[in-house]
Amino acid sequence: DGSSVDSLDYEVIENFAYREEQARRGKLYVSYLLVVKWIFALLIGIGTGLAAVFINLSVENFAGWKFSLTFSIIQKSYIAGFLLYALINLVLVFSSVYIVTQFAPAAAGSGIPEIKGYLNGVDIHGILLLRTLIGKIFGSIGSVGGGLALGKEGPLVHTGACIASLLGQGGSTKYHINSRWFQVFRSDRDRRDLVTCGCAAGVAAAFRAPVGGVLFALEEVTSWYGILMRTAMGWCKNGNCGHFGSGGFIIWDISDGQEDYSFAELLPMAIIGVIGGLLGALFNQLTLYISSWRRNHLHKKGIRVKIIEACLVSLLTSIISFCLPLLRKCSPCPASDPTSGIECPRPPGMYGNYVNFFCSSDKEYNDLATIFFNTQDDAIRNLFSAKTMHEYSSQSLLTFLVMFYTLAVLTFGTAVPAGQFVPGIMIGSTYGRLVGMFVVKYYKKPNIEEGTYALLGAASFLGGSMRMTVSLCVIMVEITNNLKLLPLIMLVLLMSKAVGDAFNEGLYEEQARLRGIPLLESRPKYEMRNMTAKEACGSGRVISLPRVVKVSDVVSILRSNKHNGFPVIDHTRSGESLVIGLVLRSHLLVILQSKVDFQHSPLPSDPRGGDRSIRHDSHEFAKPVSSKGRSIDDIHLSSDDLEMYIDLAPFLNPSPYIVPEDMSLAKVYNLFRQLGLRHLFVVPRPSRVLGLITRKDLLIED
């Protein structure tokens, strides 16, 4: 269904209206724009930060309340406790899936493939709307609070992007809560920059990892550097809101972890990297199969099926996470060490290690419950924790790994907001800790910490599944506050990425492909070197328009095809033809609808004279982000109208990029991708060279 997808145009359309606006505004306006951009970046940072705080607080409160209630009830009856636990989860998940399916279908999933697509130049309908934002925020509270095997980080990135986009177009057009005052950014280019900024703010807020956020945005769009500064400003503010000063940034502090490594330890670390690559690639493949099956069979049956599915998954998750620990025998508490500050078993209702769950003796704890029957944040903190050697048995870890992996795969693709970051960390840190236990056992060194291996495992799984390296690395360092592990994390990430790449593409790329989002990779395919531009664009006749065109012709051309751009051809007095520009379907539709530009004469009107300039405000031509846009069928014209003419000259883009027909497709690809184009004209070789432009010609001093 790639047809529901429109491309974005990062090119500036230098038509008459644009030029006039430029002339009217002058140089000061540029500084004004810059100031507005800074303010927007700040607002985006603050807004995303607030959204993150809201989601976090809600989830923490729901989950905390759920667990303490359950704990107090299981003192009396485990069955009643389980029923309550499952019910609360079900209610939360139901609310989430209900909001998403009824109100904001685009809020399902993590949203990262769609945002990646947007930044790459594809506009997916519904992805950046106000309702999506609302659905995302409330939906992820329900799905994360409901204990499903998913995270809130991906949705937060999407939230940041939505906030940025809505700010950029000055509110929501559908609900008419928009202010013209804000509508300074009309071009796709400016909006993309804002969305990039929003993504960075989202990552920064989700992981409290500002540098990671900036890098994440950079891994997506490296073309415009200036954004960095603004983003930076955004998260500086963001870092302040709520968490100013000590420790506000670090989620899972392992700065008291392992300090020193021997070369022999590189082997188990490499093994972790390989496991990460394999399990990550498997995860991508399984989720791909399941999502495509869901799309093609299950979800075609309507909304009710989606709701039932999510509720079933929630029940399954509750059963597994409650009942599996019951089957597990409790272990006796380790000899207590009062200096470490770790209590065993921990008092009920508190967070920490060593949960007493269905244990016969008071001095015992249930290691499986410690990770399974817990919020994900706490489970990860426990898995990463240092100085808790031998807390987990390998059997428990293996059980957890298998069950949680299965749950994560099953949950992926249900109609709730779902991030894959935290589940990835859970999975990775489990096998990381497993490997760590073997290392502790066989290497017999005093300073090896299982928690550090868990961290490396987490990095390896994320690397093997998402295939990002630098930004993941920085995020991992930032959330664990341990700079010394950086080279090891990088090593593990690179290995798992390399192993994963041998099997399939990254999680987000696979999902984007599945959803029909045509991502352009950063480099051209090898075959393109041997193809020419002419070969690529096929042999169909080009559908073009004359400069002055009859309204009925425009209507019939627009009806007859689905193209979004048309060359405009004029004839000189001597009869030669001349390409004078490109006109967009959306602009034609605006002209047809407003009718003010219709004229009776089939001769060109003088674009400079007359009152042409006041007929249209340039924001009329701006298309709202991720909406369907007008269609030719919505426009009704009288038969008088159809007999009139339009002079297209003022509306066309007079200088689209052109390439000679025998340029190799690899070069064309670079041009297209790096400049973020939408249409490119393939033209015959020129007959003359009017001038050469070199570096010197571009060095204008002011």
Place this chain on the structure above:
Amino acid sequence: DGSSVDSLDYEVIENFAYREEQARRGKLYVSYLLVVKWIFALLIGIGTGLAAVFINLSVENFAGWKFSLTFSIIQKSYIAGFLLYALINLVLVFSSVYIVTQFAPAAAGSGIPEIKGYLNGVDIHGILLLRTLIGKIFGSIGSVGGGLALGKEGPLVHTGACIASLLGQGGSTKYHINSRWFQVFRSDRDRRDLVTCGCAAGVAAAFRAPVGGVLFALEEVTSWYGILMRTAMGWCKNGNCGHFGSGGFIIWDISDGQEDYSFAELLPMAIIGVIGGLLGALFNQLTLYISSWRRNHLHKKGIRVKIIEACLVSLLTSIISFCLPLLRKCSPCPASDPTSGIECPRPPGMYGNYVNFFCSSDKEYNDLATIFFNTQDDAIRNLFSAKTMHEYSSQSLLTFLVMFYTLAVLTFGTAVPAGQFVPGIMIGSTYGRLVGMFVVKYYKKPNIEEGTYALLGAASFLGGSMRMTVSLCVIMVEITNNLKLLPLIMLVLLMSKAVGDAFNEGLYEEQARLRGIPLLESRPKYEMRNMTAKEACGSGRVISLPRVVKVSDVVSILRSNKHNGFPVIDHTRSGESLVIGLVLRSHLLVILQSKVDFQHSPLPSDPRGGDRSIRHDSHEFAKPVSSKGRSIDDIHLSSDDLEMYIDLAPFLNPSPYIVPEDMSLAKVYNLFRQLGLRHLFVVPRPSRVLGLITRKDLLIED
């Protein structure tokens, strides 16, 4: 003297030889290239790491030996001590300036403006040669060891770039130590990627700041993302060499610094930011004046003047750093605290705080000597140090600030390798600590650390002078190992950059402009929106060549102008003219010199038939990096030769980028800059559109 500067061509020249090579090699070759690139990245990382270790060890040993010798002598006589001290400094500086002036003139200065230029697309002669590499390494040992007010970090970045470039072209061509085996990277594009990688390795090695290195490279060239991975690999290795594990990365650890901040402290921090912007901008302006005066007057007088100048600066530095502390009254040691591990006065010959220098009593120390009469690394460590409240008097810090600032300005531009990073940190941390002392005095909070303010001061001065934000921020965090300060560092950096930008451009941009390196900024100037391509390239007639051209014509055209690229025009049978490509001066010179392509007939030869393909190996056309290249005057042709013809078709670039004449210059600028072009044809509007390329046409599945 911009004429000594050639542009680089990041475009792939798809001439006949290139296509043939592509056809011969096939797809497997791409994987081979990738592997080679990884290996190269590794080698670059290792090589730069080794160079850094060598420089560091040498400097540490020279400086340590110098200071301990001086200390042992001043126990007897201060005059003898001073003479020895000044003499050692003089010898070291003399050796440095001698090497640079006699052997490697391009090794003077920090090299960063030149590298910036190279990455921007300008090839400056001599900048990436083997002799420059050697001069840089040994020169910076002399200049840093000799105690001048400069650092070794900038030169290390240049060193990394040289190593990368030399590896890329398989050794030095001049000294014939090159291996054809290595010469896989012939295009400017590949070489630039390697140089980027070298820069990142240089930063990583200089600051032991791997992420900062990657970001630094990114701040320069954001176009090719893949480099990141390779670089990452490079420094992972690099982090290992020597410093595996604990603490190897951190130069000036302040992780035991201040932990918590109040909002009231934001005011002094903002003041630090403003001071940084002002002093940084002043530094840029002063160094600009002094360097331009040096270029235009002093250095025109020859090498001897340069040597004398450097020696005088060395003497002045010795006098000031030795004698100023003598004038300063010693302070009594603070009440000793055995738990802090800080001794006062510190034992002679050891590093640390509290130097006893010319003090009457045994329990006293000289605060000015602690920072002035010391290696720079130690001085910075002392300035950053926590738990040493009230060590420095404000009077000493002010004296040091003024004197060191002056010295840094004077030293800038002498003919020795010189980085501005460490002096910048010295200056910044001095006034930062000054502000910190006031904060301690007036805010009366127990947990405020002067050292933390010194760090912020350092960041602010660097921001105000160099105007980089993200990479500087990450570098500062990495070298001080305190992630919690990140938002504050960013705040201070942004403020000082904003203040500095109000006055002038960044240090490197100013210096590049002074040296005639035409850097293209990332965004077009505002005026360019109202100019067309045709207007920019001037009205001069375009000098072009026919397809088959007489040798004598080629020679006379090459003699008559200095252009480096010529359009080639052919005529169809019907007599119409047709632009068939662009030929480079350097390629024409290769053809003229080898003579194998000369033919008697003035008719085109068939480029596909015959033995054309074996006549040239494509590496013949590759120009060595940063060398002068051939000149037409070096080529001698007999009168028989001059009567012959050349068919240019196999050698030209058949599809240079073209723009229509009335495209706005802003768009042209984006195209030129983002694709890294050298020549661009301005052509008349096309008469037909043969096809449209959209995103769909570029999505080829393999």
